[in-house]
Amino acid sequence: LWLLSFDDEILDLAELGATAGIAYETSLNTDGLRISFRGVSQTLPSYVRRFCRRLVQHHVKILDGSTKISESVYQRAISEVERSPKISKLQKEQLIAAVKQGSEKDIARQASFFLRCTNGGYLISQGDVLPNESMKLLSELQYVFREFGFADGFAVEPDLRSLLYRPIWKPRNASPCLLPGLSLISDSCGRIPR
Numbered sequence: 001l002w003l004l005s006f007d008d009e010i011l012d013l014a015e016l017g018a019t020a021g022i023a024y025e026t027s028l029n030t031d032g033l034r035i036s037f038r039g040v041s042q043t044l045p046s047y048v049r050r051f052c053r054r055l056v057q058h059h060v061k062i063l064d065g066s067t068k069i070s071e072s073v074y075q076r077a078i079s080e081v082e083r084s085p086k087i088s089k090l091q092k093e094q095l096i097a098a099v100k101q102g103s104e105k106d107i108a109r110q111a112s113f114f115l116r117c118t119n120g121g122y123l124i125s126q127g128d129v130l131p132n133e134s135m136k137l138l139s140e141l142q143y144v145f146r147e148f149g150f151a152d153g154f155a156v157e158p159d160l161r162s163l164l165y166r167p168i169w170k171p172r173n174a175s176p177c178l179l180p181g182l183s184l185i186s187d188s189c190g191r192i193p194r
Contacts, residue, residue, distance in 0.1 A: 001102055002111040003028070004076050005069045006058050007170065013050060018171045022047050025167035026055075031158035032118060036167045041129045045137045052144045059111035062104050069104050115148045122163065 003026050007014075014024065022039035035055070037048055061067035081087060081095045123141065125134040142149075 001069065001073060001077055001099065001107045002059065002114070003033075004073045005062070005067075005107065006055060008070060008073060009058055009061075009067060010051065010054055013047070013054065014171050017043075017047050018173060020047070023169035023171060024051060025169055027167070029162065029165075031162055033114070034163055038167075038169060041127070041133055044129070045133065045140070048137060049140055049144065052141055056115070056144060056148070059108040059115070062108035062111075069107065074099055074102075118145075118149050120149050120157075121145070122158075122160075124163070 006026070017023065017039070020039065020043045022037065022043060024038075025034075025036040027034050035052070037044060037051070039047065058067065062069065077099045078096050081092050081099070084092070087095065121141075123134060123138045125137075
């Protein structure tokens with residue numbers, strides 16, 4: 001529910017990013033939270049910083065009441081549970097009941113607990129992002145997540161293969177390949193023969 005409500009919270013940022021060819025993906029996996037971004041290196045770092053700052057503050061805004069979770073978030077969560085082929089019927093019923101009973105304060109507390117239970121992260125970059133740009137972004141993200149990432153005993157370092165699954169980009173229509181002139185400066189769209 002926290003991530004679904006976060007999608008609503010950053011709709012404005014996602015729409016602005018889409019015009020610049022930037023898309024994001026957040027997903028929970030067995031190792032924790034994966035946040036992925038796609039775009040051009042000139043616009044990506046600023047977007048990533050802004051996105052992560054808002055992610056870290058989202059549960060705080062829910063707790064203080066300045067952000068409300070819409071009913072559509074609960075409906076999307078229930079819909080995702082009902083569609084999942086990996087969940088048994090009994091588990092679906094239990095999850096749906098838990099979603100219906102979840103209050104905004106519960107969701108915010110769980111998000112805060114989740115973030116506090118992290119013990120680090122990876123920054124993986126590819127494409128036209130230079131190594132020094134990656135290191136600078138890593139330093140800036142360490143500052144954004146400075147209050148989190150130091151929990152002991154929660155997770156070992158994940159296998160890289162478990163983090164590199166195919167993302168489902170949001171917004172779906174955002175693509176750097178649609179930007180005029182990009183194919184002349186970058187091979188990110190596969191248009192320049194090698």
